[in-house]
Amino acid sequence: MISLAGRDILHAWGKFVFTGIGLGLLIGVTLTMAGVYRGMVDDAKVLLDNSSADLWVVQKDTLGPYAESSSVYDDAWRGIRGMPGVARAANVTYLTMQVRLGARDVRAMVTGIAVDGPGTPGWPPHLVAGRQITRGHYEAVADITTGFKLDDSIRIRRNHYTVVGLTRRMVSSSGDPMVFIPLKDAQEAQFLKDNDAVRAQRRRTAANPAFNRPGAPDLLDAVTASQATNPYVNTVLVQIKPGYRPQEVAESIRRWKRLQVYDRVQMEEILVGKLIATSARQIGMFLVILAIVSAAIVAFIIYTLTLGKIREIAVLKLIGTKNRTIAGMILQQALALGAIGFVVGKITATLWAPIFPKYVLLIPRDSASGFVAVMVICVLASLIAIRAALKVDPAEAVGG
Amino acid sequence: MTNGIHIEGLTKRYGEGDTAVDALKGVDMKVAPGEVVGLIGPSGSGKSTLLKCLGAVIEPTAGRMTLGDRVIYDDGWKIRDLRELRRDRIGFVFQAPYLIPFLDVTDNVALLPMLAGVPNAEARRRALELLKALDVDHRAKAMPSQLSGGEQQRVAIARGLVNRPPVILADEPTAPLDSERALAVIRILNDMARQFETAIIVVTHDEKIIPTFRRIYHIRDGRTHEEAGEGRGFE
Numbered sequence: 001m002i003s004l005a006g007r008d009i010l011h012a013w014g015k016f017v018f019t020g021i022g023l024g025l026l027i028g029v030t031l032t033m034a035g036v037y038r039g040m041v042d043d044a045k046v047l048l049d050n051s052s053a054d055l056w057v058v059q060k061d062t063l064g065p066y067a068e069s070s071s072v073y074d075d076a077w078r079g080i081r082g083m084p085g086v087a088r089a090a091n092v093t094y095l096t097m098q099v100r101l102g103a104r105d106v107r108a109m110v111t112g113i114a115v116d117g118p119g120t121p122g123w124p125p126h127l128v129a130g131r132q133i134t135r136g137h138y139e140a141v142a143d144i145t146t147g148f149k150l151d152d153s154i155r156i157r158r159n160h161y162t163v164v165g166l167t168r169r170m171v172s173s174s175g176d177p178m179v180f181i182p183l184k185d186a187q188e189a190q191f192l193k194d195n196d197a198v199r200a201q202r203r204r205t206a207a208n209p210a211f212n213r214p215g216a217p218d219l220l221d222a223v224t225a226s227q228a229t230n231p232y233v234n235t236v237l238v239q240i241k242p243g244y245r246p247q248e249v250a251e252s253i254r255r256w257k258r259l260q261v262y263d264r265v266q267m268e269e270i271l272v273g274k275l276i277a278t279s280a281r282q283i284g285m286f287l288v289i290l291a292i293v294s295a296a297i298v299a300f301i302i303y304t305l306t307l308g309k310i311r312e313i314a315v316l317k318l319i320g321t322k323n324r325t326i327a328g329m330i331l332q333q334a335l336a337l338g339a340i341g342f343v344v345g346k347i348t349a350t351l352w353a354p355i356f357p358k359y360v361l362l363i364p365r366d367s368a369s370g371f372v373a374v375m376v377i378c379v380l381a382s383l384i385a386i387r388a389a390l391k392v393d394p395a396e397a398v399g400g
Numbered sequence: 401m402t403n404g405i406h407i408e409g410l411t412k413r414y415g416e417g418d419t420a421v422d423a424l425k426g427v428d429m430k431v432a433p434g435e436v437v438g439l440i441g442p443s444g445s446g447k448s449t450l451l452k453c454l455g456a457v458i459e460p461t462a463g464r465m466t467l468g469d470r471v472i473y474d475d476g477w478k479i480r481d482l483r484e485l486r487r488d489r490i491g492f493v494f495q496a497p498y499l500i501p502f503l504d505v506t507d508n509v510a511l512l513p514m515l516a517g518v519p520n521a522e523a524r525r526r527a528l529e530l531l532k533a534l535d536v537d538h539r540a541k542a543m544p545s546q547l548s549g550g551e552q553q554r555v556a557i558a559r560g561l562v563n564r565p566p567v568i569l570a571d572e573p574t575a576p577l578d579s580e581r582a583l584a585v586i587r588i589l590n591d592m593a594r595q596f597e598t599a600i601i602v603v604t605h606d607e608k609i610i611p612t613f614r615r616i617y618h619i620r621d622g623r624t625h626e627e628a629g630e631g632r633g634f635e
Contacts, residue, residue, distance in 0.1 A: 001514050002507055002511070004500075319492065319511070
């Protein structure tokens with residue numbers, strides 16, 4: 001038996017291909033939306049992976065440096081470093097801000113890292129050009145997506161930094177590229193006020209009799225000096241020694257240092273489960289809407305194509321074609337349309353994913369799920385047309 | 401009569417009670433194998449209803465119908481699979497050819513045997529044989545839209561004949577054709593009827609072809625009466 005669906009498609013291939021391309025673009029958008037979500041999750045995981053930490057020590061009763069602001073004294077790491085099971089501990093600060101290069105600026109997560117050498121928690125684990133930071137001030141390593149180049153002079157707050165290294169896939173959980181600078185500079189950048197604000201604060205302090213006592217002239221200088229420094233970091237990243245379990249080291253830090261400690265699993269849960277949960281739901285809604293729109297389009301197209309063949313269907317029924325054969329013809333056409341649409345959608349999503357400003361991760365499992373979903377939608381969408389075709393009376397082919 | 405088509409007392413009622421309409425009121429008809437008869441009558445006389453009953457598209461209310469040696473209807477009883485009956489034992493030729501636009505000429509004809517389970521190669525061989533008999537084999541690979549009206553009608557006739565049905569129902573087969581082509585179609589139907597021992601009923605209003613029938617059934621108000629035709633041109 002010949003394939004009626006195949007012959008019909010070949011006969012009207014232009015209509016099918018163009019309809020398939022239209023549907024494919026819609027499927028491409030759907031796959032891309034899924035890719036955007038996967039990209040967000042991957043960004044979050046990359047952020048954790050690249051920090052080279054087993055534990056994140058943060059301010060008590062906070063959710064850590066990425067989801068909430070956290071302040072930890074910058075000398076806390078020394079005590080943590082001396083605890084059993086801790087191999088390395090390092091201060092880190094995070095501040096998302098606009099980093100300027102000449103007339104343009106780039107949104108980036110400026111990360112302050114302790115200048116202890118490569119391998120220190122928080123450092124970029126690999127470079128694609130240049131070198132790591134070796135000086136205590138005014139050097140930077142930037143993610144390549146910032147668009148910065150080696151030896152560029154970038155401005156963070158009032159200071160200029162020379163880009164000495166470039167790295168790749170170092171992004172914040174919201175996809176902003178990271179710029180690494182020495183810790184002291186980063187602490188200053190977090191705290192730094194403009195000159196007018198500094199003067200106004202000094203005036204207020206000097207006017208306060210508690211700080212400006214006639215008998216203690218050094219007190220005012222001490223208070224003013226303390227206001228000009230920032231002794232806080234956002235987190236202490238900890239690497240543990242082999243043979244120790246992260247949970248037991250974390251428990252020990254919690255008990256003795258009265259700080260919050262998260263291990264990798266908990267931090268991933270915070271990032272994926274809380275930080276990007278709303279975005280994920282938003283994307284989920286888009287996916288549902290796009291699936292409904294796709295189903296409606298396929299249903300409409302197949303229904304219209306079927307209505308255009310009512311007379312032929314009546315003739316087919318009159319000459320003894322089984323309902324099963326006619327239903328199969330319509331179903332196969334719907335599936336063919338879905339297959340064309342999926343191939344076009346997959347190709348377009350793959351082609352335009354790199355153009356997106358944020359990372360779009362297309363994974364084979366999503367493509368497989370998408371293909372199954374498209375086929376299911378096509379089957380459901382063809383039911384209306386099949387119903388219409390089966391209702392056709394073969395008598396319609398006979399005149400009168 | 402063991403072959404051809406034979407109906408006795410066929411009635412068809414639409415609706416019930418006060419609104420009931422009797423479209424056929426006890427129609428009798430016999431068409432022998434190899435015979436071509438005309439069925440003529442004005443609009444609303446019951447022609448289409450009779451054609452649909454003969455084509456097993458609608459069921460009569462009462463009466464008996466046999467196709468070849470097989471009883472199809474008998475006072476409310478009917479055979480179970482009318483679809484299979486239409487496929488294997490009744491050929492249809494319509495006013496418009498109604499060829500399947502996405503199949504080429506060969507497959508339009510071969511589709512019926514394929515539906516009956518005949519292997520594709522054998523079905524196409526049968527189709528080509530008929531297309532040759534009808535002198536359209538040179539268009540075997542053409543699509544219906546590439547054929548002239550006469551060629552399309554000949555392909556439709558081939559489709560009606562391909563399963564060697566004992567009966568062919570032709571509904572106004574010459575309506576869109578000029579005199580010459582209309583007579584050619586009737587000549588073909590006569591040839592085919594003789595060659596394949598097929599009973600052919602031609603429903604027509606076409607004055608050009610009415611003189612060609614040897615027997616004619618007139619239908620009026622749901623009843624038929626038979627008269628001898630001139631049989632001109634096909635002696």
